[in-house]
Amino acid sequence: MKKNIFYHLIGIILFSIFFSSCVDEKDFDFDRMTTVTINPSVQLNKLVSEEISLNDFFNIDSIEGVNVTLQSDPGGDYLEFTYSFDTSVIPSIPVINVNPTNVVLPPLNLEGTSYTGDFYFPNLSQNMFTAEVDFPELEHGQTIDSIYLKGGELQINVNSNIDYSSYMIITCDEIRRKDNNATFNDTIYLSQSKRKSIGTNTTELSDYKIKLSDNKINFRYRLHISANGALHNYNVGLNIAINNIQFDAAYGKMGKFNVDFSDNIDIDFFKGSSISRFFEGEKFNLEKLFIDFKTETNNGIPSVININQFGVYDKDNVFHDAIVNPADRQINVNPASNLNSIGTSTKRVQFNVNLLNLLPQKLSFDASLALNPNNVNCFVVNNPYVKVQADIHIPFKGKLNDLDYDVEFYNDLYEGKNTEDNYADYIKEATIYLDMTNYFPISIGAELYGVDTNGNEIGKILNFNNGTDDVIINGANVDNHGNVISPSMKKTTISANSTNVSVLKKSKKIRLKLKLNTSSTNDGTKPFIRFRKESKIIINAGVDLKTNISINPFKK
Amino acid sequence: MKKIFITIVFFISILLLNNSIKAQYSDITYFMRSTPYSYKMNPAQIPTSSFYFNLPFLSGINLDFKTSGFSYNDLIKRRDDDSLYFDFKGFYNSLSNSNYIKMNGNFEILGFGFNAGKKNYISFGIDMNFDSRLRFSRDLFGFLSGDKTFSNEAIQVSDNEILSLNSYISTSIGYTRVVNSKLNVGLRAKFILGLANITTEESKLQISQNDEGLTAQSNFLIRSSSMIGSLNLPGLNSSDSIEFNVDSDSIKSSIMKNKGFGIDFGATYKLNDKMILSLSVQDLGFIKWTANTTDIVSKNPNGTYTFTGFENISADSSFSQQIEQLSDSITNALDITTRRGEEYTTMLPTKVYVGYEWNFSKKHHLNALYKASIGSNYFDNYLSVFYALQLERYLNISLGNTFSFENSFKNNKPFNPSIAFNANLLIFNIYFGGSLNTSYNVAKMTGVNFFFGINSSFGYNNPFKENITEEKVENETQIPVKE
Missing domain, CATH: 2.60.290 (Hypothetical Protein Tm1070; Chain: A)
Structure with missing residues (x-):
């Protein structure tokens, strides 16, 4: 019995231990929870994977006004920046006004004679009468040998007291058709009315050219009278006028004269571009810098551009001349070889490369176009121009x-x-x-x-x-x-x-x-x-980050 | 003297080791034949009562909570000044490669059993079962503690079975036959109706790093079935909310859809008057889930996203913009959604028991039990030793310890004490008990089991009682009669 009591007692004790001694409330007193800091680590082998090309640095392809090309020379390929600007010079054209010319034919004293049939004056056996019309002197000593007209009027007036039907035949070897070189011919019929007859013809000259003889135009003429009886003394007058002359081209000695031109051009390239930061402070040196001057003209006048000043203004607005070699200050302009052609020429001028380090803000030039400096025969067109394009080449080879x-x-x-x-x-x-x-x-x-x-x-x-x-x-x-x-x-x-x-x-x-x-x-x-566009730098960046995170979800 | 020595040694072994014991199970009831559990575990173990009746919801409540080996105290510790703090590093160190929290429950709805003649015992029972398991990665806490970075090895945010849940009602009919004076055999057939199930086929979410960058890879296939409705998960990027669509009309039609079948069978063999050897297989069966089957799946199976580093960082873009893009890319690669699932079959968690009882003294028993618990991705072994004080039909006090070897002996948890009490007061039979893990201190427990029940029972059959009439009366039952 005692043993039974012992076993029962042991059992009850164990049950008590098992089910009653299990909880310590302090373990669950979350009001006493304190904040702890944990340090999770993040190790990323590739936080950044970046390829930066030259274009990312300089945004080469979007520099306004600058053309980027790949050039090559015996040493290899290289990038070249080209900045272009141009200017045009419009030389003045001659103004030609031909004064009207009055010609009085010799009097026909036929009073008292009688004739029936065609009466010519002068007689057909004689040469036609000649009337000279003077071509005007032009400015700058210009003399014209010939002129291709694109407009103008030749007006010929004949007046007389002939009392029969009559007409005047007029020809001019100096005035010929442009298409077939035919001599100018005209017949002016005189209206008849009581001893007074008048005739007027107007010819549009746009199809004609004029080739002058000693600056004169010679008209030849012959009068025809259809006589039918008694004749009288006749007086015949002739008036020749060339009005509103317009020409496509005028050949001759076009004289020599100068046209001045100048301009200031802002260089945005060095204002906002990130590349300009490279040029600042003379820490970036380029190998060379040059300009290709390209000329273009439709004029037949040989000319020369004389550069008085070509340079840049720096940030302090101080001018710096860019042309190193004085011989480079003269640029020949090749004339057009013939009408409807273009004369071109190119001249490469080395520039002072160090000017780029001044971050030029403005390009300035002052030049003079000397037309026909040797006063040679040439031609001038009606809408003459001389265009000068300057391509500033910056080969991207530097240190x-x-x-x-x-x-x-x-x-x-x-x-x-x-x-x-x-x-x-x-x-x-x-x-x-x-x-x-x-x-x-x-x-x-x-x-x-x-x-x-x-x-x-x-x-x-x-x-x-x-x-x-x-x-x-x-x-x-x-x-x-x-x-x-x-x-x-x-x-x-x-x-x-x-x-x-x-x-x-x-x-x-x-x-x-x-x-x-x-x-x-x-x-x-x-x-x-x-430097090449495809030049790049590959950056892989990893990070090992140890964090600090405080945790206490029970914090009120 | 011998009995006292054995008893004392047994008690001392439990008391000395109570700070390191882990895992707790109700296996102690295997040998408590006055409780319904013993008969449930081995249908050949005839209950000691000639007739029993299990009261609805009172006769068996068995709850089991268990972790894979960590305790509350591993995560939240107390300083000398009684202040508390989170110890992520300690918690990380306490975790194994496979960590889980699981909860099981068994509720007896109705049951009865009786002797049918002298050699037969017939039983009927309805019970409800549920078991759930949530697994989580040790690596997550390694990351929080700073012990684990992305650089040293792959981080498993989720391994292959993040969640499982199984709930079903089992209706059983059992039959036990006394073959001869030494051998009993039993069989129980179970007809099962599944209530709800979540089965994780795959739930991989892994972050690893190599020369290419930081790669996240995921693949989810989680099958689910519910009698009452289905889950709708539109996706992480969707503005639609997560819904559980309950279709009351379909409940009636779905109630019989998730059908299953299982059997328990076993045998006992009386070695001699003092020793009984037993063997049983419990819950060998399956459930076929067809009601409202829904799969939670990756939109891009085995989708990966590799973070190769921020790119194109300039004054015009920012880290936050890139992080936002990164977030979108990750979501697109790893997003999950739901789809109509196909029917699928799950196996019941099968257990195999081998028991040995030694009635070394008139009222004292020393019992040993081997249990193998077999599932789809685990094979756990448990070896228990119990002492029982049996005062005829009136009182049973059992104490013991279980040595567990989980996952094919890889994870050894040597000591798990348990205790159970059973008292028979006239027609009422009361039983309760439980087990603790690791420590008596709740804060240090890694699990707890509790069972309780009252049923009505009549008569007493002592399994060690020799049936002296066996040789004389051939047709007489071999079920021992009460003393």
């Missing part, structure tokens, strides 16, 4: 010497959290791994700064190579001509200490400051680098 280039991007990992406290709560440590492959023949040194909302740098975000070496990658390997042979590669581990992280947390933007130098060849020389 960089410690060029600083900044780029900013938003640090809106923290967007919506505007307080420093919020930023700080979530990041404990950050390490960035850069793996860069550089096809740019440019070495890159970098510094990364945090920028606040006012644009002020508030400290370094990252220390490259522990702050001992800012060069994160060397330039691609190049040959003596500046062509890229092979890319360079480098892996850089960049760690941020707590101070850097604090700056990162406060930063609205991140400013990447790059220091750029073009590559040198193996022997240490620094060639002019041939």
